[in-house]
Amino acid sequence: MNEQLPLRxxxxxxxxxxxxxxxxxxxLPYIGDGLKPVQRRIIYAMSELGLKATAxxxxxxxxxxxxxxxxxxxxxxxxxxxxxxxAQDFAYRYPFVDxxxxxxxxxxxxxFAAMRYTESRLTPYAELLLKELxxxxxxxxxxxxxxLEEPKILPARIPNILLNGASGIAVGMSTxxxxxxxREVVKATIYLLENPDANLDDLCTIVTGPDFPSQAEIxxxxxxxxxxxxxxxxxxxxxxxxxxxxxxxxxxALPYQVSGSKIQExxxxxxxxxxxxxxxDVRDESDHETPTRIVLELRSNRVDIDVLMNHLFATTDxxxxxxxxxxxxxxxxxxxxxxxLQILREWLEFRIITVRRRLQYRLDKILARLHILDGLLIAxxxxxxxxxxxxxxxxxxxxxxxxxALSDKQAEAILELKLRNLAKLEEMKIRSEQDELxxxxxxxxxxxxxxxxxxxxxxxxxSKDAEQYGDDRVSLLIEREEAKILKVEEIVPSEPVTVILSxxxxxxxxxxxxxxxxxxxxxxxxxxxxxxLGKSNQQVAFLDSTGRSYAISxxxxxxxxxxxxxxxxxxxxxxGSSFVxxxxxxxxxNYLLASDSGYGFIAKLxxxxxxxxAGKTLLTVAKYSKALPPKLIENIxxxxxxxxxxEGRLLLFPVADLPVLARGKGNKIINxxxxxxxxxxxxxxxxxLLHENNKLIIHAGKRSFTLKSSDLAYYQGERGxxxxxxxxxxxxxxxxxxx
Numbered sequence: 001m002n003e004q005l006p007l008r009x010x011x012x013x014x015x016x017x018x019x020x021x022x023x024x025x026x027x028l029p030y031i032g033d034g035l036k037p038v039q040r041r042i043i044y045a046m047s048e049l050g051l052k053a054t055a056x057x058x059x060x061x062x063x064x065x066x067x068x069x070x071x072x073x074x075x076x077x078x079x080x081x082x083x084x085x086x087a088q089d090f091a092y093r094y095p096f097v098d099x100x101x102x103x104x105x106x107x108x109x110x111x112f113a114a115m116r117y118t119e120s121r122l123t124p125y126a127e128l129l130l131k132e133l134x135x136x137x138x139x140x141x142x143x144x145x146x147x148l149e150e151p152k153i154l155p156a157r158i159p160n161i162l163l164n165g166a167s168g169i170a171v172g173m174s175t176x177x178x179x180x181x182x183r184e185v186v187k188a189t190i191y192l193l194e195n196p197d198a199n200l201d202d203l204c205t206i207v208t209g210p211d212f213p214s215q216a217e218i219x220x221x222x223x224x225x226x227x228x229x230x231x232x233x234x235x236x237x238x239x240x241x242x243x244x245x246x247x248x249x250x251x252x253a254l255p256y257q258v259s260g261s262k263i264q265e266x267x268x269x270x271x272x273x274x275x276x277x278x279x280x281d282v283r284d285e286s287d288h289e290t291p292t293r294i295v296l297e298l299r300s301n302r303v304d305i306d307v308l309m310n311h312l313f314a315t316t317d318x319x320x321x322x323x324x325x326x327x328x329x330x331x332x333x334x335x336x337x338x339x340x341l342q343i344l345r346e347w348l349e350f351r352i353i354t355v356r357r358r359l360q361y362r363l364d365k366i367l368a369r370l371h372i373l374d375g376l377l378i379a380x381x382x383x384x385x386x387x388x389x390x391x392x393x394x395x396x397x398x399x400x401x402x403x404x405a406l407s408d409k410q411a412e413a414i415l416e417l418k419l420r421n422l423a424k425l426e427e428m429k430i431r432s433e434q435d436e437l438x439x440x441x442x443x444x445x446x447x448x449x450x451x452x453x454x455x456x457x458x459x460x461x462x463s464k465d466a467e468q469y470g471d472d473r474v475s476l477l478i479e480r481e482e483a484k485i486l487k488v489e490e491i492v493p494s495e496p497v498t499v500i501l502s503x504x505x506x507x508x509x510x511x512x513x514x515x516x517x518x519x520x521x522x523x524x525x526x527x528x529x530x531x532x533l534g535k536s537n538q539q540v541a542f543l544d545s546t547g548r549s550y551a552i553s554x555x556x557x558x559x560x561x562x563x564x565x566x567x568x569x570x571x572x573x574x575x576g577s578s579f580v581x582x583x584x585x586x587x588x589x590n591y592l593l594a595s596d597s598g599y600g601f602i603a604k605l606x607x608x609x610x611x612x613x614a615g616k617t618l619l620t621v622a623k624y625s626k627a628l629p630p631k632l633i634e635n636i637x638x639x640x641x642x643x644x645x646x647e648g649r650l651l652l653f654p655v656a657d658l659p660v661l662a663r664g665k666g667n668k669i670i671n672x673x674x675x676x677x678x679x680x681x682x683x684x685x686x687x688x689l690l691h692e693n694n695k696l697i698i699h700a701g702k703r704s705f706t707l708k709s710s711d712l713a714y715y716q717g718e719r720g721x722x723x724x725x726x727x728x729x730x731x732x733x734x735x736x737x738x739x
Contacts (some may be wrong), residue, residue, distance in 0.1 A: 004245060007404055011667055018171070026038075026168075026170070027168035027169055027170035027174070027329055027453065027622065028166075028169070028170055028173075028175050028327060028328060028329050028335050029161060029166040029175065029177070029329065030153055030161075030328070030329045031161055031328045031329060031331065031338075031343065031346050031347055031350065032153045032154075032156060032161075032162030032331070032347070032350040032354075033129055033153050033154040033155075033156040033160055033161075034156065034159070034160035034162070034163070034164060034166065034719075035129075035153070035154065035160070036082075036166070036168060036545070037072070037151075038067075038072055038074070038078075038079060038082045039082060039086060039096070040153070040154055041067050041071040041072045041150065041414065042063065042067055042072075042079070042082065042083050042086065042096075042097075042153070043086075043096055043122065043126055043129060043130065043154065044071070044130075044133075044150060044151060044154070045063055045066040045067045045070065045071060046063055046120070046121070046122050046126075047096075047122065047126075047130050047133070047648075048066070049062065049063065049066060051063070051120065051121040051122055052121065052122055053098065053121065053122055053123055053124040053126070053736070054128065055121050056121070057098075057100045057119035057120060057121050058119060058120065058121065059115070059116065059118070059119055059401040060080065060083065060099075060115040060116075060118045060119060060120045061115040061116045063120060064076055064079050064080050064083065064115050064515040064686045065084065066347060067079050070111070070143055070148055070150075071143050071144070071148075071150050072144075073144050076115075077442055080115045083120070084099075084103055084104060084112045085109075087103050087120065088103060088104055088109060089097035089213060090105075090106040090214070090257075090291075091109065091211055091213070091257070092164050092179070092181035092213065093163060093164055093165070093180070093181075093213045094123075094125045094160075094163055094164055094179075094182065094469070095123055095322065096122065096123055096125065096126040096129075097121075097122065097123065097126070098120065098121050098122065098123045099118060099119070099120050100118065100119040100120065101113055101117055101118035101119055102117070102118065103118060103377070105291075106254075106259075106260070106291055107259050107260045107261050107286075107469035108259065109257075110260070112170060114347065115307050124469070125469055128156065128158050128160075128465060128469065129154040129155070129156045129157070129159045129160065130154060131155075131157060132155040132157065132354065132358050132400065133151060133154065133155055133178040133360045135155075135357075135361050135362065136357055136358065136360070136361025136364075137155035137354045137357045137358045137361070138151050138152060138153050138154065138155050138354070138357075139151075139152045139153075140152065152215055155354045155358070156351075157351075157461060157462075157465055158182070158185075158186065158462070158465055159185055159186075159189055159343070159347045161177065161328060161343060161347065162177070162179075162180045162185050162207075162343065162344075163179060163180055163182055163185055164179050165177040165178045165179040165180070165210075166328075170335075173327055173335060174325060174327065175325055175327040175328065176323045176324055176325045176326075176327075176328070176372040177320070177324070177325075177326050177327075177328070178210035178212065178236060178324060179210060179211060179212060179213070180210055180211050180324065181207075181208060181470075181471075181472075181473050181474075181506075182466060182469055182470040182471060183466050183471070183472075184206055184207045184211070184469040184473070185207060186462050186463070186465065186466040186470065187206050187466070187562070187722075188203045188207045188344060189344055189347070189348065189462060190462055190463065191203070191206060192341075192344050192345065192348060193348055193455050193458060193459060194455070194459065198341075199341070200226070200229060200230055200339065202228070203229070203340055203341060203344065204222075204225070204226045204229055204340070207340065208222070208477055209222075209224075209225045209236075209475075209477045210236060210475065211473050211474055211475050211663070211722060212238065212255075212256040212474065212475045213256065213474060214238070214254065214255060214256045214265045214474065214475060215241055215252065215253035215475065215476070216238045216239060216240050216241055216253045216254055216255045216256065216475060216476050217238065217239045217240075217241055217475070217476050217477075217478045217480070218236060218237070218238055218476070218477050218478070218734055219237050219238070219239045219319075219479060219480040220235075220236045220237050220479075221476060222477075222479070223652050225477075227342075228324050229264070229339060229340040230339055230340075231323055231339060232324075232325070232326040232327075232338050232339045232340075232342075233323075233325045233326065233337060235321050235322065235323055235324065236321070236322045236324055237319060237320070237321050237322075238255035238256060238319070238320050238321075238322065238475070239255065239313055239318065239319045239480060239483075240252075240253060240254050240255060240258075240263075240313075240318040240319070241253040241601045242309060244305055245295075246514065247297075247298050247300070247301050248295050248297050248298060248626075249295070249296040249298065249305055249308070249309065250293060250294070250295050250296075251263070251292065251293070251294040251295075251296070252290075252292060252293065253292055254292055254294075254317075254318070255317065255318070255319070255320035255473075256320070256322065258317045258320050259317075260284060260286060260292060260294055261284075262317060263294060263316060263318060264282055264284060264294060264315060266315075266316040266317065267282045267296070267312065268282055268317060269277070270316075274555065276308075277299065278298060278299050278300075278303045278308060279296050279299070279308070280298065280299050281295065281296075281297040281299060282294065282295070282296055282297070283294075283295050283297070295310075303695040306535070310483045310484055311480075311483075311484070311485060311497075313483035314483035314484055314485040315485055319483055325337060326338055326340075326343065326445070328341070328343065330346055330466075331349060331350060348458075350495075351458060352454065352455075352458065355454065355457065355458055355461075356448065356454070359444050359447060359448055361624060362440075362444060362449065363441060363444045363445065363448070366437050366440060366441045366444070366714045367441065368409075368440065369433075369437055370434060370437055370441070371407065371409065371410065372409060372410060372413045373430050373433060373434050373437070374410065374434075375404075375406050375407070375409075375410025375411070375413055375414060376413060376414065376417070376428050376430055377411075377427070377431070377434075378404050378406065378410075379404075379414045379417070380422075380426060380427045380430065381427075382404065383422060384398065385403070386414065388629035389403065390415070397411045397412070397414065397415060400415075401412060406457055455464050472692070476566075494535045494536060494537045495511060495535065495536040495537075496511070496512050496513045496533070496534075496535060496536075497509050497510065497511055497512070497513075497533075497534060497535065497536050497554050498510045498512065498513055498515055498517055498531055498532070498533055498560070499528050499530045499531065499534065499540050499554060499557060499582055500517040500520060500528065500530075500560060500564070500566075501529045501531070501532075501534050501542070501579065501581070501582040502522050502523075502526045502527060502528060502529055503526055503527045503528070503529045504523070504525070504526040504563070504566075505566055505567045505568065505579045506522070506523065506526060506563065506564045506566050506567070507540075507542075507557055507558075507563065507564050507565060507566075507570075507580060507582070508520075508557060508558050508559065508560040508562065508563070508564030508565070509536075509554055509557035509558065509559065509560060509569050510559070510560030511676060513533050515560070518531075520560060521563070522563065523563055529579075529581075530581055530582055530629070531582075531583050532583060532584040532585075532586030533584065534554060534585060535554070536554050536555050537553070537554070537555065538553075538554055538584055538585075539551045539552065539553060539554070539584070540552055540553070540554050540582055540583070540584050540607060541582070541583040541584070541608035541609060542558065542567060542571070542579050542581070542582050542583075542608075543576050543579070543580050543581050543583070543593075543618065543619070543627055543629070543630060544572050544573045544574070544577045544578060544579050544580060544627070545577045545579075545621075545626040545627055546573070546577045546621055546626070546627065547595065547617060547618055547619030547621035547627045548573060548574065548577070548594075548614075548615035548617055548618065549607075549609075549610060549615055549616055549618040549621060550567070550570075550571045550573070550610065550613075550615040551608060551609040551610055551611075551723075552570055552571075554584070556570075559615050564642060567579055570613070571613055571614070571615060572613050572614045572615075573614075573615065579628040580626075580627055580628065580629050581630060583605060583608060583630065585605055585632075586605065587604065587605050587606035587609075588605070589602055589604065589605045589632060589633075590602050590603070590604060590605075590607070590632075590633040590636060590640065590660070591603055591604075591605060591608075591630040591631065591632055591633060592620075592630060592631045592633055592655065592658070592687070592689065593618065593619045593627070593630045594627075594628050594630075594643075594666070594669060594684060594687055595619060595620075595621045595622070595625045595627050595628065595665075595666075596625055596626055596627075596628055596683040596684045596685070597621070597624075597625040597672075597677050597682070597683065597684070598643070598645075598668060598669050598670045598671070598672050598677070598684045599621055599665050599666045599667065599668055599669060600619075600658060600667070600669050600687075601658055601659050601661040601662070601664060601665075601666030601667065602633065602636065602655070602658050602659065602660045602661070602664065603618065603630075603661060603663070604662075607662050607663065617663060618663050619663070619665070619666070620663075620664055620665040620666075624677070624678050624679075624680055625677070625680075625683070628684065628686070628687065631687065631688065631689050632689075633655060634687060634689070635691075636655055636656050636660075637656055638691060639654075639655045639686075639689045639690065639691055640652050640653065640654055640655060640689070640690055640691070640692070640712075640716075641653060641654070641655045641658070641669070641687060641689060642687060642688045642689075642690060642696055642712070642715070642736060643655075643669050643670045643684060643686075643687040643723070644684070644685050644686055644687070644698070644723075644726070644733050644736060645670060645672060645682060645683065645684055645685060645723070645733075646682060646683055646685050646732070646733065647682055648724055648725055648726040648728075648730065648733065649670070649722060649723035649724065649725055649726070649733070650698075650715045650723050650724060650725075651669075651670045651715060651717055651721055651722070651723030652712055652715045652716040652717070653716065653717060653718060653719045655689060657718075657719040658719065667719065667720070668719070668720040669684065669719065669720070670684060670688070670721070670722070670723050671720055671721055671722045671723075672684075672722075685733045685734070685735070686734075686735045686736045687736065688737070688738050689738065690738045692709055693708070693709060694709070694737060694738050694739065695707065695708055695738070695739045696712060696737070696738060697736070697737040697738075697739060698726065698730050698733060698736060698737075699733070699735050699736070699737060700729070700730045700732050700733050700734060701732065701734065703729065703730065704737075705726070705727065705729075705730045706739075
């Protein structure tokens with residue numbers, strides 16, 4: 001009968017089944033042995049091929065063939081890549097596979113040779129996962145076609161889940177467990193076994209942090225590491241190790257899985273962009289003995305190496321972050337993000353179960369052998385009668401069982417005895433074996449009956465493994481200050497420059513301050529607008545008629561030997577807008593911004609800066625209005641603002657009456673008719689900043705009119721007032737000038 005299901009229900013069930021398969025049988029490791037299925041099958045297949053650490057190497061294709069044909073019917077390259085990863089000592093803290101041939105390099109992990117060329121066998125470390133396999137320690141399951149059996153898990157003697165870590169992406173979840181140091185993890189495991197009430201703080205004093213197969217520094221603080229171990233997730237930062245040799249910087253170790261060639265390319269790219277003028281050359285001097293040696297040749301001995309390296313840490317992969325997400329499949333078969341304490345406790349539970357099963361398996365074997373030995377001893381003590389029964393009866397087995405009260409197995413063992421084993425010496429051997437097995441039986445029973453003895457046995461085994469396989473920490477834990485990106489002015493050489501802006505928005509930069517910018521030639525129909533003096537390592541700010549500001553490093557501007565470039569090739573101003581000025585100087589300098597609708601405020605030069613090509617709205621300007629060129633304020637408390645309209649009204653008031661803002665419309669400078677402003681019949685023509693002793697020159701066409709400080713008192717008033725009328729001949733104002 002065909003079963004019918006709604007498409008929605010079928011799709012949901014199919015997707016959930018698939019996602020659970022990916023989570024449990026492909027992507028996430030099991031807490032007991034710390035392995036994914038493909039890794040477990042590779043190790044088991046290699047052990048079945050006899051490829052132990054002491055065996056001869058065999059072609060990797062042989063292993064991959066066995067894995068695919070017997071246990072893991074997936075892609076051969078996927079399987080081989082998993083095997084390669086298990087052999088790379090720069091990828092695994094404690095590799096499982098001992099490779100011979102080209103297995104890739106830290107600079108290019110994917111450069112390994114094909115499986116038909118490489119040879120492999122298991123490492124001694126892998127034996128820790130296999131040593132107890134045939135001792136009843138784990139459950140077995142049929143392989144994919146039911147022709148063979150494979151272990152569901154491997155009876156790991158150590159918490160491999162932490163030692164080698166794991167990474168994988170499943171459906172809706174992933175895992176990223178960093179590797180750790182053998183001795184630290186075993187010491188913490190023993191401590192927890194002996195002190196069941198131990199807390200996370202106790203364990204974090206032993207497990208100080210991850211231990212990657214790289215001599216780069218882990219710069220994450222101890223407090224952050226403790227939070228990661230408490231939550232089971234977080235982020236770890238690693239930083240390259242470097243030293244100074246003569247006038248060069250030598251990078252000796254790179255962060256885990258960071259490519260040396262990529263680092264060189266990143267540094268070379270900065271050099272080509274003239275962002276690292278203090279570095280003359282970068283070269284790779286790595287070889288077989290020193291896998292990582294990248295040399296930075298510096299321009300001089302005066303370069304501050306710490307500042308330079310801090311900049312490189314902030315802008316290249318010399319500092320790298322690693323996600324931590326300790327998501328594992330627990331003993332209950334469910335995936336869960338676990339903290340350090342949970343992982344070790346659960347692994348210890350797994351280990352206790354494994355050791356109990358191993359001891360029980362051995363005890364059962366001993367009891368079975370003692371039972372056989374009891375029967376054999378009866379036979380030796382009654383050898384003549386046993387021989388007579390065997391000679392006289394066609395079916396001696398039931399007769400032996402009845403005569404000597406033997407079990408079926410005992411009778412079978414007697415009948416299988418060889419004639420040469422009937423010597424008198426054999427009785428002594430049986431009794432000796434009985435004594436030894438009885439003693440071992442008593443020891444095992446006492447361990448199984450005592451949790452204290454069982455723990456002592458596990459501690460002893462862990463300690464021996466740590467002594468044999470443990471090593472010193474590779475990744476040093478050193479807290480460092482946060483890396484900072486150098487500002488442009490700190491990188492680019494500081495040389496005097498003059499930046500020239502034309503009326504049509506073309507820009508160029510001339511070396512020095514002694515040039516005549518107005519005398520430079522321009523494109524046809526273009527003319528000189530303004531020039532600003534500064535340094536090559538400073539930012540140049542621009543303001544357009546819509547009130548948007550822009551910024552670029554002076555070092556990026558074209559030379560004044562040519563006609564320059566249009567600013568539109570660097571920025572994306574609004575359609576129909578035009579640039580009104582260029583500014584350079586100290587970031588803390590104050591400027592007065594104003595629109596011709598009569599509003600304005602005070603802003604710092606740093607407020608003009610932005611990395612956005614489209615700029616940022618600094619001065620809010622109405623559609624019927626436009627921004628005027630800003631003016632530098634020398635002293636807010638002492639200067640006055642003179643504002644003049646097209647109707648010939650002049651108002652003078654203290655600059656300090658205007659607000660200091662980072663952006664906005666500002667406050668009203670001079671009062672004008674709103675209707676006339678909207679129709680652009682009345683507007684602010686110009687404004688100027690002056691001290692008490694300054695004179696103000698008013699230009700109207702070919703005429704000019706000078707107002708002395710005594711004359712200016714007539715035009716002084718409160719901010720936002722209408723202002724006083726200028727003489728009739730000077731009401732069509734062009735500009736103001738301060739002398």
